[in-house]
Amino acid sequence: MGDEDGRLVVDGLNVYYDRVHVLQDVGFEVGAEPVAMVGRNGMGKTTLAKALLGLVPAASGSVRFGGQELLGASPYKIVKAGIGYVPQGRRIWPSLSTHEHLVMVGAKAGSRWTVDTVYDVFPRLAERRDVSGANLSGGEQQMLAIARALLTNPRLLVMDEPSEGLAPAIVEHLASTLRSLVDEGQSVFLVEQNLRFATELGDHILVMVNGRIATDLRSEELLADEEKQNLYLGVA
Template sequence: MPETTAPYLRVRNLEAWYDESYVLQGVDFDVAEGEVVTLLGRNGAGKTTTLKAIMGLMPRASGSITFSGRDILGHPPHRIARAGIGYCPEERGIFGSLTVTENLVLPPAVAAETISLARIYEMFPNLAERRDSAGNKLSGGEQQMLAIGRILRTGARILLLDEPTEGLAPVIVQQIGRVIADMKKAGLTIVLVEQNFHFAAHVADRHYVVERGRVVDMIPGAELTAQEAKLRDYLGV
């Protein structure tokens, strides 16, 4: 039998709590290097909590999370970030008093090879035009571009993106979709939490369905059309 390659990111029996609330109840999924994978599910299913647990941001979590063959569960967030995992939260987390350029150059590099500032501005022309504007003067779409661009500048090899298209105009959603496609071509790995089913369908290789703190199904991108009715039932759309 041919040898199999270990997943780039491997999550097994991941459990997490907020105080006494048992949110993640045994999440299992794999992500291969260079893949784009989505976590789909209704609000409150545990998708965002899964990303936070990977980043070490949950106060209580158990199970197993390995990245590039190394166990990272229980590591502090700064160590996980320096290992090469970038996290873009739903609230974006940019610095409103800093300019676009200052936001982009502030985070430390986590790899020898990073994406240049010039390349970020090529990917996001809107940011190039607003490079001297404060973060709190940007539109929601521009803030989302800035949040993604800031992660790319660090040299992170796997990106965790939480609802990157929420509330954005269709033209901005299309631009973010093109950037994700470019990132995949460049060899980056992406875990995407997304409510926009149509957006996720066009950018992802595989879709994991999360319900009540567990992964209940996996739908390959190639089978999405055939299984669309089932997926819509899962999502309640």
């Protein structure tokens, strides 16, 4: 990747819930390098992910992807334009098996991603192919949510807190799987509260405070600065 084709350019994005101004002049870019956004509870991370996917309306601004304006487009059209979405909370169907989730999305003609190739990336899902969503572990559900998004053949994968509620060893495993997708050229925008996970994936970290991008730093910089971690995430 690395071409203009897959570049996301967000500019002056404003979103309100009624009269509450939740996203305030948000602007950033995602190219070939993965970008992660961190921020405490309720800062507006999910609202941003949803606004990128057309799931919440924006009052103003611009979301361009590969040169095309997507603000105001339907979620369907945005996914079709090449943005894949892994929602917070995974949103797995309790009564559908792993395999049913995947075949229901199917594969796009000529795509790198098919049900078989997502099973190659997540062998655990192949082992659990006939298990219903309700009986998958949190980590398995998260893999399935990512696998489902990959089947839409996204040039850019938007993930909302994939590490939430998972045990550290599972988070570590998920991070290394995602890292290999990134190394293969998958472009990623990640929203996270888990700093270690965010910095493992994103070379570049955006910090959201009260619906604004408060700062923008290299991963090493944030990892080395406990004061900033405490300020932005309350973790130190």
